[in-house]
Amino acid sequence: MRSCGYHGRIMGLPxxxxxxxxxxxxxxxxxALTGSxxxxxxxxxxxxxxxxxxxxxxxxxxxxxxxxxxxxxAAGAMPASLPAxxxxxxxxxxxxxxxxxxxxxxxxxxxxxxxxxxxxxAPAPRGEGWLVAAVPGDLAAARAWCERHADRVHxxxxxxxxxxxPTAARLxxxxxxxxAQGRGSPGRWxxxxxxxxxxxxxxxxxxxxxxxxxxxxxxxxxxxxxxxLDGPARFVLSPFVHALAAGDWLQFGVAAGExxxxxxxxxxxxxxxxxxxxxxxxxxxxxxPIDTGLAxxxxxxxxxxxxxxxxxxxxxxDVLAVQGFLSIADAxxxxxxxxxxxxxxxxxxxxxxxxxxxxxxxxxxxxxxLPGIAIAARIADAAVERILFRFAQVLSTIVNAERAQKGLxxxxxxxxxxxxxxxxxxxxRPWRGPGRPPIDSGLSPTLWCGQGWAVLSTTxxxxxxxxxxxxxxxxxxxxxxxxxxxxxGPAIAAALTQNRAALQLARMLDEGExxxxxxxxxxxxxxxxxGLHAVVVRAEIGEADTTxxxxxxxxx
Amino acid sequence: MKDPLAPFEPSTRDPFDLAKVGHLxxxxxxxxxxxxxRELAAAGxxxxxxxxxxxxxxxxxxxxxxxxxxxxGDVGRVRAFRxxxxxxxxxxxxxxxxxxxxxxxxxxxxxxxxARAMALQMATFDRCGSGSFDELAQAMCRDPALLRWLDNDxxxxxxxxxxxxxxxxxxxxxxxxxxxxxxxxxxxxCFTGWHxxxxxxxxxxxxxxxxxxxxxxxSGALDGGQVVELAVARRESAEFLAAKWLRFFVQxxxxxxxxxxxxxxxxRAGRNVGATIETLLRSxxxxxxxxxxxKVKSPADFVIGTVRSLGxxxxxxxxxxxxxxxGETWLEPPSVEGWHGxxxxxxxxxxxxxxxxxADLLAHRRGKLRPAPHSLFDGLEKPAERARAAALLLLDxxxxxxxxxxxxxxxxxxxxxxxxxxxxVLHAAASLPEYQLS
Numbered sequence: 004m005r006s007c008g009y010h011g012r013i014m015g016l017p018x019x020x021x022x023x024x025x026x027x028x029x030x031x032x033x034x035a036l037t038g039s040x041x042x043x044x045x046x047x048x049x050x051x052x053x054x055x056x057x058x059x060x061x062x063x064x065x066x067x068x069x070x071x072x073x074x075x076x077a078a079g080a081m082p083a084s085l086p087a088x089x090x091x092x093x094x095x096x097x098x099x100x101x102x103x104x105x106x107x108x109x110x111x112x113x114x115x116x117x118x119x120x121x122x123x124x125a126p127a128p129r130g131e132g133w134l135v136a137a138v139p140g141d142l143a144a145a146r147a148w149c150e151r152h153a154d155r156v157h158x159x160x161x162x163x164x165x166x167x168x169p170t171a172a173r174l175x176x177x178x179x180x181x182x183a184q185g186r187g188s189p190g191r192w193x194x195x196x197x198x199x200x201x202x203x204x205x206x207x208x209x210x211x212x213x214x215x216x217x218x219x220x221x222x223x224x225x226x227x228x229x230x231x232l233d234g235p236a237r238f239v240l241s242p243f244v245h246a247l248a249a250g251d252w253l254q255f256g257v258a259a260g261e262x263x264x265x266x267x268x269x270x271x272x273x274x275x276x277x278x279x280x281x282x283x284x285x286x287x288x289x290x291x292p293i294d295t296g297l298a299x300x301x302x303x304x305x306x307x308x309x310x311x312x313x314x315x316x317x318x319x320x321d322v323l324a325v326q327g328f329l330s331i332a333d334a335x336x337x338x339x340x341x342x343x344x345x346x347x348x349x350x351x352x353x354x355x356x357x358x359x360x361x362x363x364x365x366x367x368x369x370x371x372x373l374p375g376i377a378i379a380a381r382i383a384d385a386a387v388e389r390i391l392f393r394f395a396q397v398l399s400t401i402v403n404a405e406r407a408q409k410g411l412x413x414x415x416x417x418x419x420x421x422x423x424x425x426x427x428x429x430x431x432r433p434w435r436g437p438g439r440p441p442i443d444s445g446l447s448p449t450l451w452c453g454q455g456w457a458v459l460s461t462t463x464x465x466x467x468x469x470x471x472x473x474x475x476x477x478x479x480x481x482x483x484x485x486x487x488x489x490x491x492g493p494a495i496a497a498a499l500t501q502n503r504a505a506l507q508l509a510r511m512l513d514e515g516e517x518x519x520x521x522x523x524x525x526x527x528x529x530x531x532x533x534g535l536h537a538v539v540v541r542a543e544i545g546e547a548d549t550t551x552x553x554x555x556x557x558x559x
Numbered sequence: 560m561k562d563p564l565a566p567f568e569p570s571t572r573d574p575f576d577l578a579k580v581g582h583l584x585x586x587x588x589x590x591x592x593x594x595x596x597r598e599l600a601a602a603g604x605x606x607x608x609x610x611x612x613x614x615x616x617x618x619x620x621x622x623x624x625x626x627x628x629x630x631x632g633d634v635g636r637v638r639a640f641r642x643x644x645x646x647x648x649x650x651x652x653x654x655x656x657x658x659x660x661x662x663x664x665x666x667x668x669x670x671x672x673x674a675r676a677m678a679l680q681m682a683t684f685d686r687c688g689s690g691s692f693d694e695l696a697q698a699m700c701r702d703p704a705l706l707r708w709l710d711n712d713x714x715x716x717x718x719x720x721x722x723x724x725x726x727x728x729x730x731x732x733x734x735x736x737x738x739x740x741x742x743x744x745x746x747x748x749c750f751t752g753w754h755x756x757x758x759x760x761x762x763x764x765x766x767x768x769x770x771x772x773x774x775x776x777x778s779g780a781l782d783g784g785q786v787v788e789l790a791v792a793r794r795e796s797a798e799f800l801a802a803k804w805l806r807f808f809v810q811x812x813x814x815x816x817x818x819x820x821x822x823x824x825x826x827r828a829g830r831n832v833g834a835t836i837e838t839l840l841r842s843x844x845x846x847x848x849x850x851x852x853x854k855v856k857s858p859a860d861f862v863i864g865t866v867r868s869l870g871x872x873x874x875x876x877x878x879x880x881x882x883x884x885x886g887e888t889w890l891e892p893p894s895v896e897g898w899h900g901x902x903x904x905x906x907x908x909x910x911x912x913x914x915x916x917x918a919d920l921l922a923h924r925r926g927k928l929r930p931a932p933h934s935l936f937d938g939l940e941k942p943a944e945r946a947r948a949a950a951l952l953l954l955d956x957x958x959x960x961x962x963x964x965x966x967x968x969x970x971x972x973x974x975x976x977x978x979x980x981x982x983x984v985l986h987a988a989a990s991l992p993e994y995q996l997s
Binding site: 369370371408409410412434435436437438439441442443504505507508509511512513514515516517518 | 620624625626627628629630631632636639640643672673675679707712755757758759872873874875876877926927929
């Protein structure tokens with residue numbers, strides 16, 4: 004898109020001919036963006052053209068007031084269970100803000116930028132890098148507000164456009180570019196593709212683009228760099244760090260409807276890069292998520308690839324650690340199998356992690372009941388089941404020997420067999436010591452194989468529930484091409500409530516808080532968690548781009 | 560001093576002032592805020608003693624949260640829990656006595672490897688530490704952590720292990736030179752079968768030597784409980800404990816007459832620890848000028864005391880790790896003899912670490928310190944005023960003219976309302992030689 008006649012190139016800044024491709028937003032975001040009809044608005048491209056070229060990040064909002072109202076509606080009401088003191092503090096803050104703004108934030112946005120605004124961020128100390136070009140809904144009111152806050156905000160009018168900046172120098176730069184725009188020489192941001200343009204009466208939205216090349220130049224040695232990450236960080240974050248390190252543009256948008264959706268997309272993908280070898284390459288579908296858990300996570304990564312060729316991906320110290328681990332792991336099953344080729348090779352990747360609520364216990368259980376944590380993977384080669392059980396038995400023997408050395412009663416190993424498959428369960432012995440049982444009384448480490456799945460979990464209950472879920476979910480869906488992390492607020496709130504006393508004490512010890520302050524913290528944390536139906540982070544690693552999407556849905 | 564343990568009677572010439580309150584609260588607790596110290600100085604000695612003495616009718620947050628403290632099964636968390644209890648200061652003397660008993664019945668989790676057992680041992684000190692010593696000693700001979708620490712869980716009729724019996728006499732009940740090797744062998748037989756199972760004491764009769772033994776003046780089919788009864792009733796035991804209490808609470812090198820007098824108090828009190836210590840804390844000897852600032856602060860005194868003296872809050876996990884860096888890792892004493900303390904606490908390196916700890920604390924590098932240091936100097940602008948305030952906060956105002964002038968110089972070099980200016984003066988005060996002494 005070169006619609007605004009900007010053809011120049013300023014020395015030291017990226018070539019404006021670099022164009023980000025159109026933003027292929029995920030379905031929910033797309034629907035939210037195009038959900039309703041719009042009124043006639045300012046030409047946002049023209050407003051963008053007023054931004055000086057030094058700006059590294061620009062955001063545009065077609066109807067700022069509506070955007071705030073939509074976000075407010077999507078965020079829902081304040082949770083009723085939020086502590087009264089905190090509610091009062093928030094209410095006080097909202098009131099103070101309304102007094103300062105002369106009304107609600109949405110009404111203020113209507114007055115100052117009711118017909119659209121573009122915000123730019125340029126490098127500057129002390130937060131003095133922001134610039135705004137807006138078309139006020141009420142120019143007189145906007146001017147009056149600017150006059151009242153002349154000590155903090157510098158304003159100027161350019162036709163029906165209001166220019167705002169934190170300093171006189173910054174305003175002058177904005178005004179100079181606005182005049183150039185008026186003469187038909189818009190700045191480079193007019194030519195940057197902001198992706199989806201809301202059409203009709205869309206829900207008020209924020210869209211933005213970050214110039215990654217300029218940002219990296221500004222950051223210098225602090226710019227994202229995979230080489231500086233340690234091994235675990237490389238495994239988890241390599242697609243995203245690569246996208247920031249190699250991409251030209253990062254587009255992002257915020258939408259609000261039934262959910263709040265924030266999506267960011269960079270025009271680079273790790274797939275074709277060396278670290279693309281860590282991806283599971285979308286060969287298989289990830290085990291499906293479960294709605295009743297606390298959390299679900301699936302990473303499109305290959306642990307097998309990492310362990311098979313650690314030197315390709317990891318720093319030297321981590322390579323040594325991997326080699327040390329493999330020398331032990333390979334010995335656990337004697338000469339019968341290879342950990343990487345036979346055990347990991349017998350399981351499909353990616354695997355999935357499930358965090359499930361602990362089974363309801365009586366009041367005499369441990370003061371800290373951990374949720375059930377299970378890892379599930381599809382079995383690619385039936386021979387892996389025998390290897391897994393041998394592995395589990397050897398590990399159980401080692402753990403029990405260590406427990407005996409500490410004077411702890413060993414887990415009782417039990418084989419299980421039912422219509423869902425075969426299992427090996429390490430059962431804790433009944434607690435007969437003083438006080439409430441220790442934390443490991445709530446654990447029953449379990450390996451269960453059946454119906455084409457292998458499940459390794461911290462409790463038998465979690466293994467059974469995950470296997471039942473996987474059996475019910477049926478055949479695998481589409482191959483996974485990305486990462487998913489899903490958190491379910493009400494279940495997290497219930498787990499926090501169940502373990503509240505132990506967690507409160509942990510906070511008192513770690514933060515130095517009083518008992519009352521720790522109690523208030525968990526009152527608030529539980530109320531917030533209970534109010535969030537789901538928080539989902541999805542990453543999609545395409546052939547040439549990388550997309551990260553955050554979806555927040557509140558309980559209604 | 561004719562009767563060193565005669566009660567201290569405040570007078571106009573020798574009042575119960577801020578310095579004496581500070582001395583009492585440092586030795587019978589872990590110090591307190593300047594506000595508390597001033598209030599207690601105004602309220603008098605009896606009120607101050609009521610403040611430090613264990614109160615049976617007060618809620619005990621440490622006992623209420625014990626199960627949560629051991630929930631994680633992590634000794635680091637139990638250690639932080641003990642620091643938290645001392646920081647809260649709800650039971651100053653109770654916490655101080657538990658600290659004493661931890662050094663006396665020194666048990667290390669490095670061998671016990673059971674955070675629960677360590678936490679329960681400390682809870683036993685909390686519960687029994689200021690009552691009858693007979694009961695405490697009996698409880699400790701059944702304490703799972705101590706039995707495991709001193710190998711008594713492998714002490715059997717077939718293979719007696721003398722480790723527990725030897726340390727019981729040498730370090731816990733009588734002191735070196737007050738028993739014979741034959742006594743150790745006989746006592747070891749008495750404790751055979753005193754084992755640990757499922758985290759609690761268990762008597763295994765089939766492993767116990769039920770034969771006749773000869774110990775001190777008694778003979779018969781003695782068991783471990785009777786060993787304790789016989790040992791604690793001996794005058795040597797009273798003198799051994801009295802000397803340790805005097806070294807811990809009063810002076811590093813007590814006079815024989817003081818030891819004799821305190822041993823007598825202990826025996827007349829029916830071997831009640833709390834009553835004995837109260838007599839000691841009320842005594843002229845305790846408040847004598849020669850007793851004040853006569854001991855080197857342990858890392859716990861320094862770290863916890865600094866936070867409490869500032870009237871602040873800080874993260875117990877951070878404070879526990881600082882204490883460990885300074886050589887005092889609670890629940891992991893260096894040996895069964897505990898920490899040697901006094902001059903062993905100080906070296907050029909540890910002095911620097913102490914100073915750095917205070918600097919880090921005041922700069923919020925050890926977690927958030929609340930209230931912020933500069934709020935302690937509200938309204939004070941002149942360097943001399945700030946120097947005096949720092950001396951009051953950390954040293955009860957007892958500093959020489961030279962030190963006060965040095966603090967004023969620091970205040971002058973760091974004028975202003977910013978937190979760093981206040982921190983500089985407090986840091987300088989905490990780096991004074993006087994502040995290393997309790």
